[in-house]
Amino acid sequence: MNQNPKKTSLLRSRKLYERACRALPGGVNSPVRAFAAVGGQPIFVESGQGSIVFDIDGNRYLDYLGSWGPLILGHAHRRVVEAVRQAATRGLSFGTCHATEVELAEAIVRNMPHLQQVRLVNSGTEAAMAAIRLARAATGRSRIVKFKGCYHGHADSFLVEAGSGALTFGAPSSPGVATAVAADTLLAEYNDLASAEACFRTDGQAVACVIVEPVAGNMGVVPPAPGFLAGLRALCDRHGALLVFDEVITGFRVAQGGAAELFGVRPDLTVLGKIIGGGLPVGAFGGSRELMRELAPLGPVYQAGTLSGNPLACAAGLATLRELEKAPPYPRLAELSKRLAEGLRAALVAAGLPGCCNRTGSMLTLFFNPRQVRSLREARNADCEQFAAFHRAMLKSGYYLPPAQFESWFVSTAHTQKDIERTVDMAADILRNLNLG
Numbered sequence: 001m002n003q004n005p006k007k008t009s010l011l012r013s014r015k016l017y018e019r020a021c022r023a024l025p026g027g028v029n030s031p032v033r034a035f036a037a038v039g040g041q042p043i044f045v046e047s048g049q050g051s052i053v054f055d056i057d058g059n060r061y062l063d064y065l066g067s068w069g070p071l072i073l074g075h076a077h078r079r080v081v082e083a084v085r086q087a088a089t090r091g092l093s094f095g096t097c098h099a100t101e102v103e104l105a106e107a108i109v110r111n112m113p114h115l116q117q118v119r120l121v122n123s124g125t126e127a128a129m130a131a132i133r134l135a136r137a138a139t140g141r142s143r144i145v146k147f148k149g150c151y152h153g154h155a156d157s158f159l160v161e162a163g164s165g166a167l168t169f170g171a172p173s174s175p176g177v178a179t180a181v182a183a184d185t186l187l188a189e190y191n192d193l194a195s196a197e198a199c200f201r202t203d204g205q206a207v208a209c210v211i212v213e214p215v216a217g218n219m220g221v222v223p224p225a226p227g228f229l230a231g232l233r234a235l236c237d238r239h240g241a242l243l244v245f246d247e248v249i250t251g252f253r254v255a256q257g258g259a260a261e262l263f264g265v266r267p268d269l270t271v272l273g274k275i276i277g278g279g280l281p282v283g284a285f286g287g288s289r290e291l292m293r294e295l296a297p298l299g300p301v302y303q304a305g306t307l308s309g310n311p312l313a314c315a316a317g318l319a320t321l322r323e324l325e326k327a328p329p330y331p332r333l334a335e336l337s338k339r340l341a342e343g344l345r346a347a348l349v350a351a352g353l354p355g356c357c358n359r360t361g362s363m364l365t366l367f368f369n370p371r372q373v374r375s376l377r378e379a380r381n382a383d384c385e386q387f388a389a390f391h392r393a394m395l396k397s398g399y400y401l402p403p404a405q406f407e408s409w410f411v412s413t414a415h416t417q418k419d420i421e422r423t424v425d426m427a428a429d430i431l432r433n434l435n436l437g
C-alpha cells in the first residue's frame, strides 16, 4: 500500500526550500503552499501525470490537491498539453484578437445558459474584482455583501473575514486594506439567510451585490443549505441588488453549468477561474449582454489586461472544456468521490475519532472533530492539530492532500476506483494510529 517502499528522502526539497526562502518571502508565491498549517516543509514537485505527482527526490504521490482545483482532467492531460504545444509554436502572445479566445468564450457561454457574454482575465482574483466593479457601476451603489469564510481572491474588498489561506493563518482580515474600502463590505454568515437579510436592513438601497461561493470551498467544503441560494436570489430581487456567484471552483466542477445548474438558481454575474484555464492562468466574469455592455469599450466601466485572453491559456482552457463536453465526467466523478467520502467517514468511525466529511460532486473535505459542518462556526471547531498529524502521515505514505484543514480535496477524471480504495485503506490505518498516538 505504501507508495514509497524505499525510505522517503526529502533532501533535495529541503535544500531547494532553503534557496527559495532567500529569494521568495516564505519560500513561496502563495501562502498556503508553505505548509505552515501542517508543519514540516513544502515538497518541490518535479512532474505530474494523471492522478500522480513526483517530487524532486523521486517520491511518488497520489494527488488530491489538483493544483487547487483546475486539474479536473488530472496532470499533463495529453490533449491539453498538445493544444498548448501547438499554440506555443504559433506565438506566445499577440496583444490583439485571435480565434482561441472567441472559442473559449463560446464554450463557456454554451455551457452556462445564464451567461450571454464573458470577459476573460488572468486569475479568479481579477475576475471577482472586476465583477463587483461592474455590479457597483450597474446599480450605482457602493456596498457589497460577502459571507465570512468565503474567499474571492485577494482584492481589497474581499480581504475581510476571508477564507482559504487567510482563514488558515488566522488573519481573515488583512492589514493594508484601507478601512474606507473594508467599510463597504458587509458581512453575513454562510448558510444563514437571516444574517444576509440583516445586511439590507439599515441601508438596503446602498447594496450593489451579494457575492457568494455557491458551494463554499475555502472554509473546507460546505454545501449550501436547502433554500439558501434561492433565498439569496429572492433577497437580491427584493432590494434591486445583483447576485454574484463566485464559481471559480464550482464552474465546470460540480456540473458543466456549475452550481447554478446543479442548484437551479440563476445569478446576475458569474465569476470563473481554475478549470476554465485547464492549469494555465485564466479567469472570467460574465452575465447578461445588457450588464456586460457597461464594460469598456462599449460602456464606461474600465477593465483591461495586457495578457488577457492569452493564446496559450485559452488553448489549455478550451481543450479542457472540450474534453468535458465530449464525455461529461460528472456522474463518474461524483460516484468516485462519494466512495471516497463514505470510506473516510467509515474510517473515522472505526478509529473512534469524531469528525465528518462534506462533499459536493468531486470536491470534499474531511473535518476533524465537528460532527457536522454547515457553517463557518462549525468549521472552526475543527481540530487543526489532528488534521496536521493526519496530513503528515498521509504525505509520508504517498498521498498528497491540500496542506490545510480549510481547503477542498479534488478528485479528477484520472483517479481510478483503485486509487480511491487504497486512499481509504491508508486513511483508515493512519486514523487508527492517530487515535492511539
Ligand SMILES: *Cc1c(COP(=O)(O)O)cnc(C)c1O
Pocket: 122, 123, 124, 125, 126, 128, 151, 152, 153, 154, 213, 217, 218, 246, 247, 248, 249, 273, 274, 283
Ligand atoms: C481560487 C479562488 C479565487 C481566486 O482565484 P485566483 O486565480 O487564485 O486568483 C476566487 N474565488 C474562489 C472561490 C476561489 O476558490
